[in-house]
Structure formats: C-alpha cells, structure tokens
Amino acid sequence: xxxxxxxxxxxxxxxxxxxxxxxxxxxxxxxxxxxxxxxxxxxxxxxxxxxxxxxxxxxxxxxxxxxxxxxxxxxxxxxxxxxxxxxxxxxxxxxxxxxxxxxxxxxxxxxxxxxxxxxxxxxxxxxxxxxxxxxxxxxxxxxxxxxxxxxxxxxxxxxxxxxxxxxxxxxxxxxxxxxxxxxxxxxxxxxxxxxxxxxxxxxxxxxxxxxxxxxxxxxxxxxxxxxxxxxxxxxxxxxxxxxxxxxxxxxxxxxxxxxxxxxxxxxxxxxxxxxxxxxxxxxxxxxxxxxxxxxxxxxxxxxxxxxxxxxxxxxxxxxxxxxxxxxxxxxxxxxxxxxxxxxxxxxxxxxxxxxxxxxxxxxxxxxxxxxxxxxxxxxxxxxxxxxxxxxxxxxxxxxxxxxxxxxxxxxxxxxxxxxxxxxxxxxxxxxxxxxxxxxxxxxxxxxxxxxxxxxxxxxxxxxxxxxxxxxxxxxxxxxxxxxxxxxxxxxxxxxxxxxxxxxxxxxxxxxxxxxxxxxxxxxxxxxxxxxxxxxxxxxxxxxxxxxxxxxxxxxxxxxxxxxxxxxxxxxxxxxxxxxxxxxxxxxxxxxxxxxxxxxxxxxxxxxxxxxxxxxxxxxxxxxxxxxxxxxxxxxxxxxxxxxxxxxxxxxxxxxxxxxxxxxxxxxxxxxxxxxxxxxxxxxxxxxxxxxxxxxxxxxxxxxxxxxxxxxxxxxxxxxxxxxxxxxxxxxxxxxxxxxxxxxxxxxxxxxxxxxxxxxxxxxxxxxxxxxxxxxxxxxxxxxxxxxxxxxxxxxxxxxxxxxxxxxxx
Numbered sequence: 001x002x003x004x005x006x007x008x009x010x011x012x013x014x015x016x017x018x019x020x021x022x023x024x025x026x027x028x029x030x031x032x033x034x035x036x037x038x039x040x041x042x043x044x045x046x047x048x049x050x051x052x053x054x055x056x057x058x059x060x061x062x063x064x065x066x067x068x069x070x071x072x073x074x075x076x077x078x079x080x081x082x083x084x085x086x087x088x089x090x091x092x093x094x095x096x097x098x099x100x101x102x103x104x105x106x107x108x109x110x111x112x113x114x115x116x117x118x119x120x121x122x123x124x125x126x127x128x129x130x131x132x133x134x135x136x137x138x139x140x141x142x143x144x145x146x147x148x149x150x151x152x153x154x155x156x157x158x159x160x161x162x163x164x165x166x167x168x169x170x171x172x173x174x175x176x177x178x179x180x181x182x183x184x185x186x187x188x189x190x191x192x193x194x195x196x197x198x199x200x201x202x203x204x205x206x207x208x209x210x211x212x213x214x215x216x217x218x219x220x221x222x223x224x225x226x227x228x229x230x231x232x233x234x235x236x237x238x239x240x241x242x243x244x245x246x247x248x249x250x251x252x253x254x255x256x257x258x259x260x261x262x263x264x265x266x267x268x269x270x271x272x273x274x275x276x277x278x279x280x281x282x283x284x285x286x287x288x289x290x291x292x293x294x295x296x297x298x299x300x301x302x303x304x305x306x307x308x309x310x311x312x313x314x315x316x317x318x319x320x321x322x323x324x325x326x327x328x329x330x331x332x333x334x335x336x337x338x339x340x341x342x343x344x345x346x347x348x349x350x351x352x353x354x355x356x357x358x359x360x361x362x363x364x365x366x367x368x369x370x371x372x373x374x375x376x377x378x379x380x381x382x383x384x385x386x387x388x389x390x391x392x393x394x395x396x397x398x399x400x401x402x403x404x405x406x407x408x409x410x411x412x413x414x415x416x417x418x419x420x421x422x423x424x425x426x427x428x429x430x431x432x433x434x435x436x437x438x439x440x441x442x443x444x445x446x447x448x449x450x451x452x453x454x455x456x457x458x459x460x461x462x463x464x465x466x467x468x469x470x471x472x473x474x475x476x477x478x479x480x481x482x483x484x485x486x487x488x489x490x491x492x493x494x495x496x497x498x499x500x501x502x503x504x505x506x507x508x509x510x511x512x513x514x515x516x517x518x519x520x521x522x523x524x525x526x527x528x529x530x531x532x533x534x535x536x537x538x539x540x541x542x543x544x545x546x547x548x549x550x551x552x553x554x555x556x557x558x559x560x561x562x563x564x565x566x567x568x569x570x571x572x573x574x575x576x577x578x579x580x581x582x583x584x585x586x587x588x589x590x591x592x593x594x595x596x597x598x599x600x601x602x603x604x605x606x607x608x609x610x611x612x613x614x615x616x617x618x619x620x621x622x623x624x625x626x627x628x629x630x631x632x633x634x635x636x637x638x639x640x641x642x643x644x645x646x647x648x649x650x651x652x653x654x655x656x657x658x659x660x661x662x663x664x665x666x667x668x669x670x671x672x673x674x675x676x677x678x679x680x681x682x683x684x685x686x687x688x689x690x691x692x693x694x695x696x697x698x699x700x701x702x703x704x705x706x707x708x709x710x711x712x713x714x715x716x717x718x719x720x721x722x723x724x725x726x727x728x729x730x731x732x733x734x735x736x737x738x739x740x741x742x743x744x745x746x747x748x749x750x751x752x753x754x755x756x757x758x759x760x761x762x763x764x765x766x767x768x769x770x771x772x773x774x775x776x777x778x779x780x781x782x783x784x785x786x787x788x789x790x791x792x793x794x795x796x797x798x799x800x801x802x803x804x805x806x807x808x809x
Contacts, residue, residue, distance in 0.1 A: 015061040017054060017092035024578040025051040031574055032059035036307055036535045037067070040572030041558065043313070043550060045543040045783065048755050049581045053082075053089045056309040056537045057281070061093065061101055063307055064280055070307045070534055073101075074298070075283045076290075077311035078319055079691035086283050086311070091249035102244040103251035104275045106284035106297070112258060112268040114229065117200045120211060129464055131269075134227040141181060141214050141226055142234045144174040171237060178234030182265060185212035185228035203259035205229075229267040240274040241266060251281075276301065286316070290529060291323040302529075308536035312691070314543055314744045316553050320522040327490065328473045329514035332466050333382045336446065339467035340375035343449050344368070357452060364448035366441075374445045374471070377434050381474075384428060386505050388412070388489055389513045402510035410511070412489035415482065417718035420726065423487035425515070426478065439478030446471020477517060483726050484521040486719035490514050518716050520723035527554020527562070531571070541751050542744040544783045546575045551728060552736055579785040580754065587754050588805040589763045589790045591770040591779075592618055592798055597634065597706030605641040614795060615705065616645055618766050621799045623650045623679045625762065626806055627700025628672065632684040632749045634706045642705070643681040650679060657682035673698050684708035689749035701762035702753045704746045707769050707778055709738055743781040760809045762802060765790065 012029050021029070024046065032042045036059060046052045060073035075086050087105050094100035109127055110116050116127040183189060185207045187197045198209045213223040233239075241264045246256045252275060261268035276282060276298070287294040289310075295302065310316065347354045347368055358368055392412045393400045414423035429439070450468035477487070491511040502508040519525075530536070543549045550556045550573060561568040595601055595611045603609040623629050623646050631646070633639040636659050643656035655672055657665065657680065665687055672680045682688045685708050710717055717738070725733035746765065753761035771792055772779040779787060793801060 101280035103281040181231035313538040336470035337378035366448035413715035442471035443475035
C-alpha cells in the first residue's frame with residue numbers, strides 16, 4: 001500500500017484544472033506535496049509560464065482534501081493582479097470538481113465598510129477607530145439582560161442554518177434587540193420613506209445614509225450612535241445570510257460579498273469573517289500573515305493545519321521589514337500622557353474614587369504612583385522630541401521656519417548606523433534617571449490605564465485611549481537589541497504648511513515627528529511566523545540565489561530546527577529553479593559591456609560626461625527598434641534624463657513615469673498599451689517593472705540600465721548592512737542586503753518581455769557589471785539559464801544584432 005505522500009502524488013490530477021501540466025509543473029506539484037506531507041517548505045523560482053499559481057493550489061488542495069493534516073490553504077501576495085490570478089485559477093479548479101473548495105478573497109475594512117466607502121464618517125477619525133467604537137456601542141445595546149431564545153419566531157436550530165459551519169456561539173446578546181436596532185435605522189421605518197439612503201458598490205442598503213442613534217427606550221442614556229449593519233449581524237445570531245454560493249464557482253470576492261451584504265443590511269466585514277472560518281482557501285495579502293495589526297483577522301487560522309503559499313516571495317524581506325517596524329508619533333505620546341492624566345484626575349476627585357481606581361490598577365499589576373511616573377516620563381519624552389527635531393533642522397538647514405524647509409519626509413538617525421550601540425534617546429533617558437524599570441513598566445501601566453478608563457462606569461467620552469499601544473511600543477524600544485532594530489526620529493512631511501501656528505516650534509506646521517524602530521532583520525520574525533504553520537510554498541520568478549533567500553527570510557533556521565518552539569524539530573526545505581519554458585529562438589538576450597553606470601562614472605544629469613554619451617548611444621539604439629520599448633533606469637531622476645534625451649532622437653512618443661499616485665501610474669500604463677509604438681521610461685525600482693503583465697504585443701523590448709541599488713548612503717540602508725554583517729558575516733553584508741535585491745529587481749523588469757509561447761522580444765542588461773568577470777560583476781546572481789543565455793555585446797555591435805534579430809521575426 002502506498003504511503004501518504006505517494007497516495008497524494010497519485011491523486012493531484014483530480015485538482016489540476018487543465019488537460020496537461022506545463023513543463024516542470026508536475027515536478028513542482030509533486031515536490032510541494034512531498035514537503036507539505038513532511039511539514040516542510042518549497043522555495044521555488046519559476047518564470048512566467050511555469051504555472052506556479054496552479055501548481056501551488058493543486059498541491060494545497062490535494063493536501064487539504066487528501067489528509068487530516070491540513071484544513072485550509074492560505075495564499076498571500078503583495079500584487080493585486082496576482083491575487084486575481086489565484087482567484088481565477090481556483091475557480092477553474094472548482095469547475096472540474098464535484099465538491100468544489102470554498103474560497104474567499106480578503107479585503108480591508110476600509111473597502112468593506114459602507115459608511116467609510118461613502119465618506120459618512122468624520123474625516124478626522126480613522127475607519128478602524130470609528131468601526132471599533134460603533135461595534136462597542138452596538139454590542140452594549142444588544143447585550144442580553146434576560147433569556148431571549150427566539151428571533152422573529154425562529155428557533156436556534158433554524159438560526160444556525162445562517163452560519164456556514166452550522167454552529168451558534170453561546171449567546172450573550174439578544175437577537176431581537178439587534179433586529180429592532182436594524183429596523184430603527186431603515187429608510188422606511190415608521191412609514192417615513194426617504195430617498196436619502198446609504199448606497200454603495202451599486203447596491204442599495206435598507207438604511208438611511210446618516211449615522212443612526214439608538215431610540216431612548218433602548219439606549220437609556222441619550223443619543224447613542226450605533227451601526228445597523230452590526231446590529232443586523234447580532235440579529236442573525238452572528239450568522240451570515242451569504243454563503244460561498246454567492247461567489248462564482250464557490251470563490252467569494254469583494255465584488256460579490258459587498259453588494260450582497262449591503263442589500264441584506266448586514267455587516268460585510270462580519271460576513272467575511274464568518275466565511276473565513278469555513279473556507280478551504282483564503283486569498284489575501286502580506287499584511288494578513290505578517291502585519292501584527294492585520295493578523296487578528298485570521299485569529300485561530302494561522303496554525304499547523306494551514307498550508308501557506310507565499311507569492312512574489314522575493315519581496316518578503318522588503319515588505320515585512322516595513323510591517324514589523326514600530327513607530328509612535330509625538331502626538332500619540334501627548335495623547336497617552338493625557339490618558340494617564342485623565343485617570344489621575346479622576347482618582348483625585350474623592351477618596352472613594354482613589355481607592356476604586358487603585359484597586360483596578362492593582363488587578364493589572366500597576367499602581368497610581370507608576371501612572372504618575374509614566375505621565376512624567378511621556379511629557380519629558382515629547383519635549384525631547386521637540387528639542388531634538390529643532391536641533392536637527394537648525395543644524396541641517398539653518399532654520400526651523402517651515403516655509404524654508406524641504407517638502408519631504410526626513411530621517412534623523414539616533415545612533416551611528418555603522419556601529420551597534422545604544423541610541424541618543426535611550427542615553428538621554430538614563431542620564432535623566434528614567435531607567436529600565438520605567439521603560440519596562442510602560443506596557444503594563446499603559447494597558448492597565450486603558451482598561452481602567454474603558455471599564456469605568458458612566459465614563460462618557462468619544463476619545464479613544466492610546467496609552468496601551470504606546471506603552472507597549474516604548475517598552476520594546478528599551479528591550480529590543482540595537483543591531484536588529486535601528487532607532488530614528490522620523491519627520492513625516494504633512495503635505496504643506498498648515499494654518500496652525502506654533503510659536504515655540506514653528507516646524508510643527510509642516511512635520512509630524514515620531515520615534516521609529518526600523519526592523520533591519522525581518523528574517524527572524526518571518527521564520528517564526530512560518531514555523532507556526534504546517535508547511536507551504538514560497539515562490540517567485542526571481543528567487544536566485546536561493547541559498548541567500550533562505551538565509552535572509554529564516555528558512556535556514558527552520559531547516560536547522562530553530563522554528564521558535566521548544567521542540568526544535570528540523571523542517572525540510574527543498575529548492576527548485578525552473579527555466580523559462582518558451583522557445584529560445586523567440587528572444588534575443590544581451591548584456592551590453594558599457595562603462596558601469598555608477599554615480600561616480602556618469603556624473604550629474606546636467607553633466608555631459610563620456611559615460612552618459614556612451615549610454616545615449618545604447619538608449620537610442622534600443623528605443624529605435626520595432627514595437628513598444630520599456631527603458632528602466634536606476635531611479636526616477638535618471639528616468640527623466642533618459643526620457644528628455646529620447647524625445648529628441650526617436651520617432652515614437654516617449655512616456656516618462658514618475659513617483660506618483662496609483663491612479664496616475666495606471667493612466668500612464670494604459671496610454672502605453674494603447675495603439676501605436678511607444679517608449680516608456682521608468683525607474684527599475686518603480687511599480688511598472690513588477691506585477692504588470694505586458695502580454696501579447698504590449699512589449700517588444702526591455703533595457704535595464706545599471707544595477708538598481710538603493711541609496712547606499714541612507715542611514716537605514718547602512719544600518720541594515722551593519723545588521724547583516726553581524727548576522728551573516730562582513731563579507732556577505734553588501735551582497736545580501738543590497739546587491740541581491742537589486743539584481744532581483746533588474747530580473748523582474750527583464751521578465752516583463754516574454755509572457756507567452758508565441759511572444760517575441762528583446763532583453764538587454766546595460767552596463768559591464770552584468771558581464772562575467774567584470775569588476776563588481778553581478779553576473780553570478782543571475783539565474784543559471786540567464787548566465788548561459790545572455791550574450792555579451794559591446795555598444796557599437798548592439799544595433800546590428802537587434803536588426804538581425806528583428807529581420808528574422
């Protein structure tokens with residue numbers, strides 16, 4: 001009898017949506033099955049045409065349906081287009097199954113809340129905060145003080161049918177009360193029909209547009225805002241009137257979930273949560289797996305019974321680093337100090353108040369004296385931020401007048417990025433007597449004060465406490481190491497000089513300062529998160545060198561048994577790299593041996609250097625070839641220089657990309673795709689070089705100029721390099737932190753050209769750093785196939801080679 005792995009491998013064809021797998025696709029499926037059965041991970045590089053999406057879904061579906069080890073598949077991708085691809089492939093799979101897999105694609109609360117979508121909420125309040133306040137007030141209004149068991153004549157068995165899992169929570173709420181609150185907000189309540197309804201996503205809700213207040217007989221405390229969509233959800237006993245049949249082929253996306261929920265008058269976000277609990281396949285973005293603020297949506301689902309698929313895995317390091325960095329703004333410090341002050345003021349009102357508050361604080365492990373110390377510290381800390389900001393601006397720009405300061409974000413490093421040592425703020429605090437005991441107490445004190453204020457009877461306030469999260473972040477500031485976390489004072493530009501004046505600190509009209517702990521080493525946390533799951537696939541078109549990838553994202557730790565658990569059981573990690581499956585004769589691939597395009601060699605954009613003249617020749621040679629041409633420069637300023645030159649020397653419209661809004665970028669992309677040949681010039685680090693499908697005849701050639709390194713002089717980049725040196729060795733620091741990510745960017749851009757079996761195109765790396773054996777060559781970081789296929793070419797011979805290629809095609 002075959003073992004479980006052999007049985008699974010034999011059965012995967014049932015879930016594969018197409019007649020025959022692509023070349024290498026069957027190997028990818030069976031390798032993923034093998035490591036999945038052994039609670040391991042597959043790191044897979046496969047270019048366009050490998051069929052990575054269907055391979056990963058097929059393996060996951062086979063494991064979910066073929067064994068008791070897995071209950072669900074979780075897909076995370078940072079690219080919206082890829083999310084849609086997973087939805088399409090899952091639907092294709094389901095069309096061939098007698099028992100389709102239930103799937104749901106996640107979106108954020110802002111996109112699901114009808115009030116937020118229609119700008120009904122006050123602009124100064126975030127959607128998350130407003131929704132949480134409304135949820136709390138609605139919960140209080142529906143709280144069951146008796147023993148209600150029915151809802152409009154329905155019994156519990158009937159109500160349970162509204163839930164996909166057929167289960168009812170233990171009810172602490174009164175569903176009749178929820179129904180009454182929903183009815184009270186209807187636009188036709190009390191026979192008062194109104195056209196001023198809340199409509200969104202081309203769906204008409206049953207409710208009035210404005211935020212309703214509870215009737216006096218229900219609230220008993222004056223006007224109380226609540227959410228009728230939330231009340232309806234309680235009215236249905238936390239059930240959903242929408243199941244997976246609402247989605248095409250059993251996969252529910254926002255296009256089906258939102259209008260269906262709105263029309264039924266129930267909360268779309270709650271419906272999504274109910275579907276999540278019952279889903280076989282969950283498709284979301286990186287935030288849902290890695291962001292501490294978004295992970296609670298998947299509470300109870302991120303466990304060893306989850307098979308994870310991480311798409312575009314080459315971007316994990318960069319994306320997760322940002323998600324796991326902590327920031328606390330100056331204004332939050334002030335608000336947290338006010339929270340402490342509010343509690344202290346309440347305690348001073350009477351001896352009874354003082355005793356009651358002290359008793360509550362004690363139950364959380366805090367005291368009034370500790371609250372007083374914490375408030376004093378936060379007041380001093382806010383003053384330090386002000387003074388340090390002013391000092392920096394005077395030193396760097398000679399002024400604190402916002403009219404004469406840069407209109408951009410600024411970073412103020414609080415230690416030498418090249419040295420692992422305590423930061424300025426920590427040293428200041430120690431000198432002022434704010435020792436580790438004070439810092440470590442802030443998480444406990446902040447949480448205690450927040451809970452005490454929230455629990456206080458008769459407390460009437462619209463202000464949400466922040467002392468809890470602020471205290472936790474500041475405790476981390478003290479406790480976290482100084483190699484993995486780089487401390488900065490970050491000045492966020494507010495977008496313009498406001499009308500508000502600050503006589504002592506005029507710069508406040510333009511900047512919002514905050515304390516930032518920048519996560520230099522996200523791999524430790526990535527490894528821990530992956531270690532919580534059962535196994536999975538991490539895939540991309542550009543993972544090579546895979547051994548470096550495994551080190552920086554923590555897979556090597558899992559392979560060594562260091563998964564963050566006490567068991568320390570090694571987890572198998574397999575590697576696969578697949579070649580581009582399309583005919584090689586359909587593509588020309590060159591590395592142009594031109595002078596390295598470094599800042600030192602090329603000079604400024606307004607300088608007429610020999611290097612720039614050499615690259616003018618290459619740019620016009622490529623841009624004059626047939627079809628749409630994509631030119632990728634190291635940054636947006638260089639892109640502007642190249643576009644200005646090409647406009648005068650090529651007989652095609654030249655479009656130039658800038659660092660702009662998503663809407664502007666989308667408009668530019670559609671202009672490029674419209675009829676007629678064009679040249680599009682962008683930054684290799686921009687959004688048009690990854691996750692955009694230039695299929696068909698949308699792109700004939702792509703030239704990547706230079707190696708797109710980030711600003712190596714940035715304090716954060718230098719701190720990351722220092723952290724990598726400490727973790728992986730000084731000899732590997734620049735390679736791991738800078739070179740490999742830059743080459744992956746370049747390879748992603750080149751990968752836009754050939755997207756199908758019959759497509760024809762040209763791929764060009766420009767600059768001798770791509771040439772084997774050159775000084776500071778990055779040739780070894782290309783995939784093995786690319787190293788073999790790209791032909792070295794001097795600039796003067798590029799034109800004839802391109803002409804010959806296009807003459808044959």
